[in-house]
Amino acid sequence: MTRYIFIAGGVMSGIGKGVSTASIGAILSSSGFRVSCVKIDPYLNVDAGTMNPVEHGEVFVTDDGLECDQDIGNYERFLDQNLYRANYMTSGQVYQTVIDRERALEYEGKCVETVPHIPEEIIGRLERVALRTKADFVLIEIGGTVGEYQNLIFFEAARMMHLSLPSRVLFVLVSYLPVPEMLGEMKTKPTQHAVRQLNASGIQPDIIIARSTVPLDLPRKRKIAIFCNIREADVISAPDIKSIYEVPVNFEKEKISARIFEKFGIRAQKPDLANWVRLARRISTLKKSVSIGIIGKYFATGRFTLSDSYISVIEAIKHAAWSLGVRPDIRWLDAEHFETDKRALRELNAHDGIIVPGGFGGRGIEGKIRAIRFARENSIPFFGLCYGMQLATIEFARTVAGLKNACTTEVDPKTAHPVIATMEEQEKNIAAGKFGGSMRLGAQPCQLRKGTASQRAYGENTITERHRHRYEFNNRFREELERAGLVIAGVNPERNLVEIVELKKHPFFVGTQFHPELKSRPFRPHPLFHAFLRAARKRAESK
Ligand code: GLN
16 A cells, blocks of 8 residues: 655756655654655666766765666665665666567557556556555655656656556645845745646646745745645745755654645654754754865866765765764865865865765876875875775875876776776776676675774674776785785675775775765764764864
């Protein structure tokens, strides 16, 4: 008896549909229900792995190796639950399945049509999630905004599902109410239009989440109710707040769970959000701060700075910092500055910790390498994530081990010292032009070396972490680099691949081939981020 809740967005993107979905999920699960979430992305890419981060934002990776939208990360963080391939769907996947099936004669000679065959495939996928997870609620976030051509077919699937299961399907519209400065008044018209658009697809929202800079007042609530054909109680006021982790509590102040339970006709225990209340209180009362510099290159779009490309890194920093009682002050540092401006390096001293996150290609890497050297030589806590670990290895090889011009073959295929290189299987993928879904992906085991900073941080000997990369530490150079002082703190036991490098005699200098940020949760900060932030806090305190 799974119930399905579709969540769609109105007026514009970026208003927090993903966080709204995740928060409703957190509320329902705190009432004792099993919840699963599905993200639908209407684009034709089969997964998110082939897109540029500036275009798409972070590519999240699940345990089973799916490269997907960052919203899956929000769901995992809010539900404190691992999600899998089945929790993510794109138009590309759906069409590919239907076309493959047609080629295999599985439609038995019928004309295969966009409607009903595509929506049927969509519905089938959602029902399989329900079956596999035995969820009481499956929440489905439809990407994009109401009124777009791209996501229409998913609304059609939602409508068909509601038709066949009227008492088990609900629609939530997350909409935006602008308060134009020259008017000084909140306007409901764009939301009215969004609802009309939904109506045109045969869908009436059951609940409207009214996003705005400020809370909704009674006259606005009434207006939305009348013009959008909905009860006042079903309009949830959702003003801007400081932290996304306050959203579950704020939704529940508006009694969202009671609305959902009433509509489905179920009796349920009241949600217990005590841990969310505590977290929100904790966040709002932090006084001391630590300054963390993230050296990246995926954040400039025209005149605007985007942090979406590194969202899990940011969240992981916050989780660890909050648990240590400090407020993280995150600064974006453009890698290319360090290539052109000598003074920029010295400014790194102002930070309590430096992170070099994941990345691809040659742009900015020399700047990152210089910054890593500065952090190493000046005892600034350093944490390298994936590409950050590879570049730390290159820096060490060049400066400490004397391997001049050491590089990754990703950037310099002819380097004399390829300390980072591909494995054979990846050579084949590259030669064949097979780039989609073909990196080393998903959860892999890692054996930790006793006595290392990483092993102490985890307090365990074997861990699993998520990967997404094509290049690796080249074992040909392992002995030489170890002799020069590089510590190999973690190794993949099955394939003997280096997963963690460290340095001794440094407050914190750790690089991981995997992406620890993907497994950090608000109530369970990641051990390595925790250790990194602790070192950063110590530096901040000693200033
Ligand atoms: N570009 C590197 C590789 O493919 C690192 C990837 C990453 O940082 N995710 O191996």
